[in-house]
Amino acid sequence: MRERLKPSFRVVCTTLALAQLLGAASFSSTYASPHNGLRALQRGDYAKAMRLLRPLAEHGNAPAQHYVGEMYHIGRGVQQSSVQAAMWYRKAAEQGFDLAQSSLGLLYEWGEGVPKNNAEATKWTLMAAKQGNWAAQDRLSDSYRVGLGVPQNYVLAYMWQSIAGHNADYKEEAKEKKEKLEPHLAPSQIVEAQDLAQQCIESHYENCPATVSSRGR
Numbered sequence: 001m002r003e004r005l006k007p008s009f010r011v012v013c014t015t016l017a018l019a020q021l022l023g024a025a026s027f028s029s030t031y032a033s034p035h036n037g038l039r040a041l042q043r044g045d046y047a048k049a050m051r052l053l054r055p056l057a058e059h060g061n062a063p064a065q066h067y068v069g070e071m072y073h074i075g076r077g078v079q080q081s082s083v084q085a086a087m088w089y090r091k092a093a094e095q096g097f098d099l100a101q102s103s104l105g106l107l108y109e110w111g112e113g114v115p116k117n118n119a120e121a122t123k124w125t126l127m128a129a130k131q132g133n134w135a136a137q138d139r140l141s142d143s144y145r146v147g148l149g150v151p152q153n154y155v156l157a158y159m160w161q162s163i164a165g166h167n168a169d170y171k172e173e174a175k176e177k178k179e180k181l182e183p184h185l186a187p188s189q190i191v192e193a194q195d196l197a198q199q200c201i202e203s204h205y206e207n208c209p210a211t212v213s214s215r216g217r
Contacts, residue, residue, distance in 0.1 A: 034064045041067055046077025057088060065092035066100040073103070073112075082113030093124060101128035102136040109139075109148070118149030129160065130205035137164035138174070145181065154184040155193045155212050162197035163208075 037052030050071055056064035069088030072081045086107050092100030105125035108117045122143055128136035141160035144153045158181045165174030182190060192212070200208035 034061055034067070037064060038067065041071075046071060048077075050077040057091070060091075060095075062092040062095040062097040062100065065089075065095075066097055066103065069100065069103065073107075082107065084113075086113035093127070096127075096131075098128040098131035098133040098136070101125070101131075102133050102139075105136065105139070118143075120149075122149035129163075130208065132205070134164045134167035134170045137161075138170065138177075141177065151211075153212065154181055155189050155196070156209070157181055158185060158190060158193035159196045159200065159208075162194055163200055166201065 034053060034056050037049050037056065040046075040052060041049035050068065053064040053068050053071075057068040065088045069085045069092065071077050072088060073085035074080065078084075086104065089100045089104040089107065093104045101124045104114075105121045105123075105128065107113050108115075108121035108124065110116070114120075122140070125136045125139050125143070129140045137160050141157045141164060142148070143150050144157035144160065146152065150156075158178060161174050161177050161181065165171050165178070167174075185193070196209060196212065
């Protein structure tokens with residue numbers, strides 16, 4: 001079974017994601033004006049962040065919905081509630097916000113705030129992965145490696161790990177994970193997985209296979 005993310009790791013992921021969002025030149029009209037709340041969240045002023053983000057979330061702002069869900073998930077600035085976290089993640093995920101899709105997938109994987117459901121976990125994780133979310137791509141690789149919510153398939157596990165490794169912040173860890181997968185694959189399958197990864201990326205995630213022969217060594 002996949003090891004759970006520790007709360008401290010969640011906070012690190014949140015900090016990195018906040019930095020990316022705050023570094024953007026502007027938000028689209030759909031995601032408008034959560035900057036002040038996100039800055040408060042980045043500073044660790046969770047009460048202020050909730051006060052600023054909650055009204056935006058209630059008016060349909062997807063990043064605000066995600067981070068309100070995140071604060072409920074880890075109990076920062078509000079009493080911890082996985083049920084509330086799942087509700088807010090879902091609102092943002094249904095608008096196509098990849099961080100929320102990835103987070104909702106985790107809740108389904110763990111059975112927190114929603115019934116444990118590996119198929120639902122994979123569905124939301126795949127949505128995020130196809131938007132370039134490297135953390136979701138890594139988890140999808142793990143799912144194919146162990147057969148969690150999908151048939152076990154080392155070729156696709158290697159493919160998604162290769163895709164995740166295109167993110168500079170994750171490149172070294174992806175390399176280590178691919179090396180651990182290689183004993184399960186024939187050399188020709190490694191080449192195939194690499195080709196499929198390139199195909200997936202070049203198609204902007206429109207042409208990423210969900211099945212492929214995985215008979216290896």
